[in-house]
Amino acid sequence: MSTPNNVVKSSARPGRALAILTLILISLGATAFVTGANEVRLGLDLRGGTSVTLQPRASTAGNEVTSAAIDQAVEIIRQRVNSLGVAESEVTAQGSGTNRQIVISVPGENGRRVVDLVGQTAELRFRQVLASGIGVPTAVDTATAATPVAGVSDAVNQAFATLDCTAAASLQGTGTDDPAAAITACSKDGGTKYILAPAEVLGRQISKASAGIDTQAGSAWSVSLTFNNEGTSAFGALTARVTSLPEPTNQVAIVLDGIVQSSPRINEAIPSGTAQITGSFTQVEAQDLANVLKYGALPLAFDRGEVQQVSPTLGAEQLTAGLLAGAIGLILVTIYSFFYYRGLGIVVTGSLAVAAVMIYLLALVLGETIGFTLTLAGIAGIIVAIGITADSFVVYFERIRDEIREGRSLRSAVESGWVKARHTILVADAVSIIAALLLYFFAVGSVRGFAFALGLTTLVDLFVVYIFTKPLMTIMARWKFFNSGHRFSGLSDKSSGVTRTTSSVEA
Amino acid sequence: MSSIKGLGGRLYSGETSVNIVGNAKRWYIVSALFTLLSIGALAVQGLHLGIEFKGGSAYTFPATTATVEQARSAVESTGITGELIIQKIGEDKIRVQTGSLTNAQSDSVEAAIVATFGVNAADIDTQLIGPSWGKEITKKALYGLLAFIIVILLFLAMTFEPKMAFAALIAVLHDVLITVGIYALIGFDVTPATVIGFLTILGYSLYDTVVIFDKVRENTRAITSTSKQTFTQATNLAVNQTIVRSINTTVIALLPVASILFIGGGLLGAGTLKDISLALFIGMLVGSYSSVFIAPAVLAQLREKEPAMIALAKRVQARGTAGVSASATTSSSVQVATATVTDRRGPRNQPKRKGRK
Numbered sequence: 001m002s003t004p005n006n007v008v009k010s011s012a013r014p015g016r017a018l019a020i021l022t023l024i025l026i027s028l029g030a031t032a033f034v035t036g037a038n039e040v041r042l043g044l045d046l047r048g049g050t051s052v053t054l055q056p057r058a059s060t061a062g063n064e065v066t067s068a069a070i071d072q073a074v075e076i077i078r079q080r081v082n083s084l085g086v087a088e089s090e091v092t093a094q095g096s097g098t099n100r101q102i103v104i105s106v107p108g109e110n111g112r113r114v115v116d117l118v119g120q121t122a123e124l125r126f127r128q129v130l131a132s133g134i135g136v137p138t139a140v141d142t143a144t145a146a147t148p149v150a151g152v153s154d155a156v157n158q159a160f161a162t163l164d165c166t167a168a169a170s171l172q173g174t175g176t177d178d179p180a181a182a183i184t185a186c187s188k189d190g191g192t193k194y195i196l197a198p199a200e201v202l203g204r205q206i207s208k209a210s211a212g213i214d215t216q217a218g219s220a221w222s223v224s225l226t227f228n229n230e231g232t233s234a235f236g237a238l239t240a241r242v243t244s245l246p247e248p249t250n251q252v253a254i255v256l257d258g259i260v261q262s263s264p265r266i267n268e269a270i271p272s273g274t275a276q277i278t279g280s281f282t283q284v285e286a287q288d289l290a291n292v293l294k295y296g297a298l299p300l301a302f303d304r305g306e307v308q309q310v311s312p313t314l315g316a317e318q319l320t321a322g323l324l325a326g327a328i329g330l331i332l333v334t335i336y337s338f339f340y341y342r343g344l345g346i347v348v349t350g351s352l353a354v355a356a357v358m359i360y361l362l363a364l365v366l367g368e369t370i371g372f373t374l375t376l377a378g379i380a381g382i383i384v385a386i387g388i389t390a391d392s393f394v395v396y397f398e399r400i401r402d403e404i405r406e407g408r409s410l411r412s413a414v415e416s417g418w419v420k421a422r423h424t425i426l427v428a429d430a431v432s433i434i435a436a437l438l439l440y441f442f443a444v445g446s447v448r449g450f451a452f453a454l455g456l457t458t459l460v461d462l463f464v465v466y467i468f469t470k471p472l473m474t475i476m477a478r479w480k481f482f483n484s485g486h487r488f489s490g491l492s493d494k495s496s497g498v499t500r501t502t503s504s505v506e507a
Numbered sequence: 508m509s510s511i512k513g514l515g516g517r518l519y520s521g522e523t524s525v526n527i528v529g530n531a532k533r534w535y536i537v538s539a540l541f542t543l544l545s546i547g548a549l550a551v552q553g554l555h556l557g558i559e560f561k562g563g564s565a566y567t568f569p570a571t572t573a574t575v576e577q578a579r580s581a582v583e584s585t586g587i588t589g590e591l592i593i594q595k596i597g598e599d600k601i602r603v604q605t606g607s608l609t610n611a612q613s614d615s616v617e618a619a620i621v622a623t624f625g626v627n628a629a630d631i632d633t634q635l636i637g638p639s640w641g642k643e644i645t646k647k648a649l650y651g652l653l654a655f656i657i658v659i660l661l662f663l664a665m666t667f668e669p670k671m672a673f674a675a676l677i678a679v680l681h682d683v684l685i686t687v688g689i690y691a692l693i694g695f696d697v698t699p700a701t702v703i704g705f706l707t708i709l710g711y712s713l714y715d716t717v718v719i720f721d722k723v724r725e726n727t728r729a730i731t732s733t734s735k736q737t738f739t740q741a742t743n744l745a746v747n748q749t750i751v752r753s754i755n756t757t758v759i760a761l762l763p764v765a766s767i768l769f770i771g772g773g774l775l776g777a778g779t780l781k782d783i784s785l786a787l788f789i790g791m792l793v794g795s796y797s798s799v800f801i802a803p804a805v806l807a808q809l810r811e812k813e814p815a816m817i818a819l820a821k822r823v824q825a826r827g828t829a830g831v832s833a834s835a836t837t838s839s840s841v842q843v844a845t846a847t848v849t850d851r852r853g854p855r856n857q858p859k860r861k862g863r864k
């Protein structure tokens with residue numbers, strides 16, 4: 001918004017505010033430019049895609065939905081969704097504490113696969129290691145390929161030979177490993193590849209797992225686990241069978257989602273149902289493994305709350321409609337402002353324009369930094385906020401008129417009106433922000449998009465009123481057009497209702 | 508427009524005064540009627556819930572030539588049972604809505620649509636809602652509502668005073684109840700987007716009330732130290748002084764909402780935009796009404812019961828022989844009470860100190 005320079009110069013205060021505003025806008029723009037955010041990230045409802053909302057519930061009567069379990073589930077599901085290789089897919093938990101839903105968003109047309117994939121419950125499995133090797137493809141026709149592992153199909157041997165654990169795709173988990181078949185798998189770090197026997201012990205047969213310092217072996221970190229009845233006999237049988245076998249067949253791999261989390265060597269038969277995994281663990285590694293053992297089986301089952309698939313065509317239509325509605329809304333408000341407030345309409349239009357630019361830049365920057373995406377509900381929130389923003393100006397203008405009615409000059413009315421309007425605007429915007437915050441924390445999905453947009457625009461509104469509208473009024477109050485009460489200024493005696501004739505008669 | 512502007516000035520000075528707060532009973536009766544009607548509509552007809560709340564599936568696909576009957580027979584051929592709603596949306600789309608389906612059933616419905624109408628599976632917009640989902644989001648919305656009410660009560664009680672918080676709350680509940688009642692009465696679909704709208708009304712209606720209460724507080728700050736007007740009269744003056752703002756705000760807030768409603772309802776036929784804006788449009792109208800007619804009246808009634816205010820009312824009565832009270836006059840419409848409040852301009856002519864809060 002351009003204001004003639006000579007006016008700005010005549011006073012430091014409004015000039016300074018406008019300079020700060022310019023600085024902020026420039027730095028926001030620069031941030032957007034530097035971070036490479038050149039367009040607002042659009043939600044799936046505006047560009048097409050599939051979103052699935054899952055409602056966690058306890059899978060059995062014994063366990064509960066805990067916050068940690070939800071975090072773990074998000075991690076596992078994220079791995080699965082990533083295995084699809086779709087860019088910009090997102091897995092988030094929305095809500096607070098244990099009362100959260102998991103929302104999976106995948107852009108484009110891969111919706112069906114996502115729905116199928118996340119529909120399965122992740123399961124942790126213990127499989128005997130049949131063969132292991134360095135995690136790179138073995139050259140065909142070499143000695144390794146010549147000694148295929150017995151008891152396993154040629155296809156598995158072939159897959160093992162060509163498996164490249166250094167490729168990212170191999171490490172993203174499949175969630176589709178068949179518990180009854182031998183499989184090939186990579187270690188979590190990609191350094192080792194395995195052929196694994198069918199699963200013998202399942203994650204849900206573990207009753208407890210924890211990381212601790214092993215006192216016997218000095219101060220090394222280790223992981224202890226306890227099996228339930230079923231698990232105790234299965235694990236006892238497995239360990240009894242493999243412990244005397246040669247390397248690497250005396251190892252048992254702990255497999256989650258087709259990725260080997262750990263493959264400890266079995267030193268002895270363990271019939272007691274409590275086992276300890278030792279090794280050169282760091283504290284973090286030990287705790288991670290314990291978590292995997294604890295939650296790998298996904299203690300939670302998920303109800304599929306909502307599946308929404310939006311075609312790119314509909315997305316584009318909704319975006320156009322949203323933008324069109326916003327534009328029409330803005331134009332109507334502008335027309336009304338000029339109609340009612342005459343010259344002051346410039347202030348309204350200018351302030352709305354500054355607010356719009358600022359929201360656009362913020363959407364760019366926030367999209368890049370915290371992953372803010374604009375949804376249809378968000379657009380609605382912003383459009384609704386046009387009303388709230390414009391209302392701040394209405395409150396201020398009416399206060400200025402009130403002050404003029406009290407007999408003040410425009411210049412002093414602009415200042416004293418501001419002091420009173422400021423309080424009203426602050427309280428009213430605070431109510432709006434509280435509403436947005438609560439909506440954001442209690443809601444899921446589209447409501448959050450709406451709440452975020454509403455909260456953001458209300459903050460921008462406060463900011464714009466303080467640093468643009470008020471300084472602009474101060475400057476404009478010095479212009480002859482306004483302070484002489486020109487009949488198109490919106491501040492004439494007539495429009496303020498200072499009916500001097502009647503009041504003098506009355507007095 | 509200039510006549511209204513002139514009116515704004517007269518309303519401000521009190522030359523023209525619409526006796527809003529004094530006629531509280533009239534507004535209470537109007538609101539009570541609407542509230543009863545709403546409760547009745549809710550009890551008799553109930554809300555028309557969208558599939559998001561009751562579970563079910565919806566498929567929208569482009570079909571310029573297909574008819575609703577064709578779509579119905581195609582979907583019924585898959586053997587699914589239960590409720591089946593098929594509508595034409597706009598010129599070239601058909602929406603099929605079913606009850607809760609299993610994944611396999613859902614796939615077969617889609618396959619039937621693809622086979623019958625030759626549309627690409629990716630062009631079908633689908634929405635599958637689990638049967639328990641509605642309970643979850645209803646619960647969340649209720650928690651949100653409760654938390655909102657508590658936080659707002661505390662906030663307003665601290666910023667203003669407890670009685671203002673209470674009066675504002677009454678007005679807000681009134682708005683939500685009547686808006687929901689209108690939904691029940693007309694039978695609009697209630698979707699999560701509608702709920703967003705309802706929750707936003709809470710914020711908006713409060714916002715509107717806050718602006719008026721801010722003026723009430725200013726007018727009544729030192730009211731007991733004078734004997735010029737009762738609390739009710741001072742409140743009524745505040746309502747009159749802010750009424751131009753209230754009208755402007757309502758118009759300005761409704762303009763964008765109306766434009767979403769027009770575009771969302773007209774261009775897209777259905778969906779988030781229409782649902783949010785319809786709820787807002789109705790709610791904002793009701794909210795503006797309650798901010799002006801209900802909230803200040805409730806506040807005045809509460810405050811007039813305080814001993815200090817009773818004493819004040821007596822002093823004003825004793826003093827005001829010449830009909831100071833606007834409520835003493837019978838006319839209900841705009842009245843120009845030229846002879847009233849003669850000393851009004853005296854202290855106001857003194858320049859006020861800046862920064863007074």
